[in-house]
Amino acid sequence: MQIYNTLSGKKEEFIPLHDQKVGMYACGVTVYDLCHMGHARSLIVFDVIYRYLLYKGYEVTYVRNFTDVDDKIIKRAQEKKISWKELADTFIHEFYVDMDRLQLKRPTVEPRATDYIKQIIELVKKLEANGLAYEVDGDVFYRLKEFPSYGKLSGKKIDDLLSGARIEIDDRKESPLDFALWKKSKPGEPAWESPWGQGRPGWHIECSAMSQEILGETFDIHGGGKDLVFPHHENEIAQSEGATGKPFVRYWMHNGFVNINKEKMSKSLGNFFTIRDILQKYHPETLRLFILSSHYRSPIDFSWDTMDAAGTGLTRLYQAAERLQVAVESTAALPAESAQSSLPPLSKELEAVKTSFIKAMDDDFNSALAVGQLFEAAKFINRYLDIHPLQSLNHNDLEAAFLLFKELADILGILEADPTEFLKNLGGEEALPITKEEIQELIARRNQARKEKQWTTADEIRDRLAELGIILKDSPNGTQWQRKR
RNA sequence: GGCGCCAUCGCCAAGUGGUAAGGCAGAGGUCUGCAAAACCUCCAUCCCCGGUUCGAAUCCGGGUGGCGCCUCCA
Known part of the structure; x- marks a missing residue:
């Protein structure tokens, strides 16, 4: 299996650190608002990666965190006049509502930053002891100049960053690029006791602390959206490797953006649709199919036309599934001699599809190619059932074919509904005007x-x-x- | 200013040296009482220019166009 590694900029053979065990960490969300399509893409992409690794027989520990303390949460909570904790809890709840509808498998562990304050403090202390952190008046910063390999993930050089810097200068910092590990709390803000006084963690440190605690000092896969490469993941490397002296992550994976009219969808631009906006009009699997029809690293342009096309395609897959399912049921009671049918087996054709499907997924999770194979399978199924009369069909063969079709679809997290029921509810969740x-x-x-x-x-x-x-x-x-x- | 990515049929989208997957839409046909669905057939030479090669959408150089990161962001 090949995985494109952001660190090396090329595809590499995937060899887990420990035999069949895989440690995987995907950056989750900051819980201060509902999730939008950009989140949906990242979540779905890593869900499929998780599913595929499990399918391949790996024992996967999949970690996806919640950032439940940060500037945006504090700000939003103040606006709404509720506590930051209440806000975070609310949106964690809403997050699960969306994720369940999108049929995301639950990760193995879903840590919240605030449950790891102790580990975060320990990590900062370690960095301080290594000369990589310094305190200024209750704030603790990372001393970047002591970590020479900084920039290796994003391909940036410290000098270039300094010259092109658009960041505000905080003259308490030794260098403009030094970033906060620990922030002094202002009155009314979340605060924990620490060696540097009452404070709260900086954004990047939580991922270093939690991943290390749960997956160890070095683990296999770490991913997230492309926008996290710099500075978030770059800073994580500095923190983790600065503390342990060991390699942090072996394979870095980053998904491309969701665009609207070729522009990145983002909160700051305000050009986003929430997952709920979409699910109001489309079945969750339509959204999955839409996203998985492109390679995860490419940008994907959102449009209603493309969503419609995905919906039509999904229906086609369900039509084939339904036909096959009905055929399986109808042949169950056929006399035994028909089981001796000499027809070329359908399941054999689908085995060939499976081979191509696996090959596609083995090549850096090429779900777009894999989706194509699913349509290929649908064509085989339809043609087979068109050509051969019911009486000549072999029940066991059809059943094997049906299971194969479902097996592949399941890797992508689609075709999970009963086909007949799905087709009856195509339009979505609106009630039928008739019983x-x-x-x-x-x-x-x-x-x-x-x-x-x-x-x-x-x-x-x-x-x-x-x-x-x-x-x-x-x-x-x-x-x-x-x-x- | 620095770093990087992308450009394939009307639309979406695979393909990174050996002669263009798949989906949506469209045309014709089969099936059907008529339909729906399905099946069959048809539907691109890969932004432009130059180079390397027996051979390039795929490699190299130069254009043009679009985008991303360098600041919170999946």
């Missing part, structure tokens, strides 16, 4: 009319259902219905 019983009733009446060749009556009923957003599909096995897209 399911009434639909069945109308279908029965229409089929009676069809039997009697009362085409006008039959078509009237179908048109009436169409107006209510219900599409009918006639087949030898009966009439299925689903929502209009």
